[in-house]
Amino acid sequence: MKAQTNNGEGAETMQPYMSVKNVSHVYPNGVTAVKDIDLDIYEGEVVAILGSNGSGKTTLVKHFNGLLTPTKGEITVGGLNTKKEKISKLSSLVGYVFQNPNHQTFLPSVRKELEYGCTNLKMSESEMEERVNKAIELFELEDKLEDNPFDLNSSQRKEVAMASIMAVSPKVIVLDEPTTGQDHKGCKRVLDLVRMFKEHGHIVVLITHDMHLIGELNCRTIVMNQSRKIADDQADIVFSHKGIMKEAGLQPPQITSFANDLSNLDSSKTYLTVDSILSWIKENKEKKEEAVQIGSGS
Amino acid sequence: MAEQAIEVTNLTFEYPDTEEPVLKDISFSIDYGEILGIIGPTGAGKSTLAMCVNGLVPQVINGEMEGDIKVKGMNVHESNVAAMSEHVGFVFQEPENQLSQMTIEEEIAFGMGNLGVPREEMLGRIKDALSQVSLEGFEERSPLALSGGQQQRLAIAAVLAMRPTIMIMDEPTSMLDPKGKNEVYDVLKNLKAYGMTGIIIDHEVERIAAYCDKVLVLDGGEVQMFGTTEEVFTKIDRLHELTLHAPQVTEFLSQYNQQFDGKLDLATTVKKAVEVYESANK
Ligand SMILES: Nc1ncnc2c1ncn2[C@@H]1O[C@H](COP(=O)(O)OP(=O)(O)OP(=O)(O)O)[C@@H](O)[C@H]1O
Numbered sequence: 001m002k003a004q005t006n007n008g009e010g011a012e013t014m015q016p017y018m019s020v021k022n023v024s025h026v027y028p029n030g031v032t033a034v035k036d037i038d039l040d041i042y043e044g045e046v047v048a049i050l051g052s053n054g055s056g057k058t059t060l061v062k063h064f065n066g067l068l069t070p071t072k073g074e075i076t077v078g079g080l081n082t083k084k085e086k087i088s089k090l091s092s093l094v095g096y097v098f099q100n101p102n103h104q105t106f107l108p109s110v111r112k113e114l115e116y117g118c119t120n121l122k123m124s125e126s127e128m129e130e131r132v133n134k135a136i137e138l139f140e141l142e143d144k145l146e147d148n149p150f151d152l153n154s155s156q157r158k159e160v161a162m163a164s165i166m167a168v169s170p171k172v173i174v175l176d177e178p179t180t181g182q183d184h185k186g187c188k189r190v191l192d193l194v195r196m197f198k199e200h201g202h203i204v205v206l207i208t209h210d211m212h213l214i215g216e217l218n219c220r221t222i223v224m225n226q227s228r229k230i231a232d233d234q235a236d237i238v239f240s241h242k243g244i245m246k247e248a249g250l251q252p253p254q255i256t257s258f259a260n261d262l263s264n265l266d267s268s269k270t271y272l273t274v275d276s277i278l279s280w281i282k283e284n285k286e287k288k289e290e291a292v293q294i295g296s297g298s
Numbered sequence: 299m300a301e302q303a304i305e306v307t308n309l310t311f312e313y314p315d316t317e318e319p320v321l322k323d324i325s326f327s328i329d330y331g332e333i334l335g336i337i338g339p340t341g342a343g344k345s346t347l348a349m350c351v352n353g354l355v356p357q358v359i360n361g362e363m364e365g366d367i368k369v370k371g372m373n374v375h376e377s378n379v380a381a382m383s384e385h386v387g388f389v390f391q392e393p394e395n396q397l398s399q400m401t402i403e404e405e406i407a408f409g410m411g412n413l414g415v416p417r418e419e420m421l422g423r424i425k426d427a428l429s430q431v432s433l434e435g436f437e438e439r440s441p442l443a444l445s446g447g448q449q450q451r452l453a454i455a456a457v458l459a460m461r462p463t464i465m466i467m468d469e470p471t472s473m474l475d476p477k478g479k480n481e482v483y484d485v486l487k488n489l490k491a492y493g494m495t496g497i498i499i500d501h502e503v504e505r506i507a508a509y510c511d512k513v514l515v516l517d518g519g520e521v522q523m524f525g526t527t528e529e530v531f532t533k534i535d536r537l538h539e540l541t542l543h544a545p546q547v548t549e550f551l552s553q554y555n556q557q558f559d560g561k562l563d564l565a566t567t568v569k570k571a572v573e574v575y576e577s578a579n580k
């Protein structure tokens with residue numbers, strides 16, 4: 001299966017922005033968490049990484065900003081070899097929201113946290129203010145600006161981490177389980193954020209167990225299983241592969257299972273959202289009506 | 299009414315540093331063998347309510363409480379948390395806060411030790427609990443050298459090994475893969491077969507609709523809805539007002555009715571939704 005850019009341009013002629021070459025990672029206790037991974041990611045792509053607990057997703061993405069370095073193989077990001085660059089240099093290219101926000105360090109107030117990333121970027125006061133305010137608005141942080149992130153619960157802390165990345169807007173954004181613990185509104189906000197980054201041409205790498213989110217995005221999807229990459233394709237294609245789904249302990253969104261059980265839908269398609277089924281029904285009804293009109297006209 | 303497994307009457311609770319109560323005049327009850335799902339937006343008071351039921355609030359986490367909570371007929375207020383832990387298992391929202399010991403085996407033994415489970419019995423229970431969460435073979439590993447979802451599985455195993463008759467789980471599946479999420483709900487369903495009682499908090503409503511007997515909807519510290527799963531998830535407009543959602547199939551049927559002038563019943567599980575839709579579109 002070959003990688004595709006989101007805008008459908010021929011991937012082969014383009015240089016990947018990030019390139020993972022034959023990478024393995026063995027932790028000091030001897031656990032092999034990532035094995036023989038090859039992966040190219042192109043400008044403007046949204047890439048989801050799915051797979052069962054312990055399959056190596058977090059370990060893999062921690063390599064993208066140099067938090068971990070491969071014990072075998074090489075990774076380049078924007079032409080830089082992650083083994084040879086300082087973390088500070090890499091983290092200006094790759095923003096990372098941790099799976100466990102307790103592992104993320106924060107400044108003592110939400111406002112300071114949001115401003116901090118921008119002060120490193122040498123921008124004007126007014127631009128910084130504009131960026132920070134946009135993030136405050138999207139994440140509805142108005143009442144929490146003077147709070148210490150440490151006092152917030154973990155889903156709120158994750159939102160602060162996402163807001164601060166939104167203000168900085170690095171080239172690559174890595175979100176490790178961004179919707180964990182979020183309510184319906186929070187999940188919608190994550191979806192909006194990913195779409196916004198995509199619109200502005202960023203690369204988004206997204207680890208998630210939230211199948212609704214993947215259903216909405218229907219993006220390029222990597223599946224990890226037992227430290228290896230076992231699939232790399234658009235989400236609807238991955239979701240239609242029963243073998244891969246079973247092997248990786250995956251389940252499509254509920255609405256997909258529902259659609260699969262219906263007898264009169266177009267069975268060559270995989271429906272990932274409520275809206276996609278409704279549109280199909282609507283089109284189909286219109287076609288039938290047309291057919292009836294033509295039939296009665298002759 | 300005969301004695302219920304959990305009876306909450308006129309519960310009001312306020313943390314020391316908040317101006318308003320975070321729980322306001324809450325009353326509900328669940329019978330032995332029932333599973334209750336609690337849903338509601340962030341900050342609604344779900345975790346606080348769950349911790350009131352096992353006495354952690356206000357006995358360990360302080361605040362001012364009014365009202366009455368009975369678990370298996372015992373007044374939670376008058377029993378201490380340690381005594382309650384013999385009956386009530388509690389899986390915390392943030393698994394990391396629950397983990398402390400040196401190896402996974404010790405981690406699970408810790409809770410049982412507090413209950414006075416004999417050593418000979420512990421090994422069998424550890425094995426059992428680890429297999430229920432698919433962590434066999436991890437006995438000697440440090441809990442810190444686990445993935446996020448594996449840590450959450452461990453936190454669940456530690457509580458299962460204590461064999462409580464009432465199980466309270468606060469977003470226990472938030473980091474689990476889809477198969478793991480199903481397994482946790484299956485564990486609850488199995489306990490139910492033994493007459494045990496469960497409370498589960500979750501933001502994902504599809505499994506709540508498929509597994510729970512009753513649902514309580516909390517918002518702003520107040521009970522907004524309480525009833526059978528069907529009753530709650532078919533009141534879709536009310537859920538939307540509360541920024542919540544029904545299961546995807548229910549949302550679909552409701553939108554289908556709106557767009558195509560349909561009169562389909564609002565089913566809440568895949569199987570029933572397929573039946574409803576197919577019988578109307580033959
Ligand atoms: N220890 C505490 N001291 C003071 N206020 C608290 C404390 N714990 C929670 N709160 C506040 O009480 C309210 C209810 O919090 P709670 O954690 O019970 O909500 P929740 O419904 O579980 O939310 P979530 O879905 O985010 O887990 C919130 O406004 C929260 O900020």
Ligand SMILES: Nc1ncnc2c1ncn2[C@@H]1O[C@H](COP(=O)(O)OP(=O)(O)OP(=O)(O)O)[C@@H](O)[C@H]1O
Nearest residue numbers: 027033053054055056057058059443444445446447
């Ligand atoms: N610090 C560590 N030291 C040793 N082994 C680790 C460490 N962190 C994770 N592991 C192991 O490495 C493997 C991959 O873990 P990783 O955290 O990458 O999984 P994941 O796919 O992100 O899982 P999850 O969905 O649960 O977050 C697992 O077997 C895990 O037990």
Ligand SMILES: [Mg+2]
Nearest residue numbers: 058099445446
């Ligand atoms: Mg992970």
Ligand SMILES: [Mg+2]
Nearest residue numbers: 344345346391
């Ligand atoms: Mg909570």
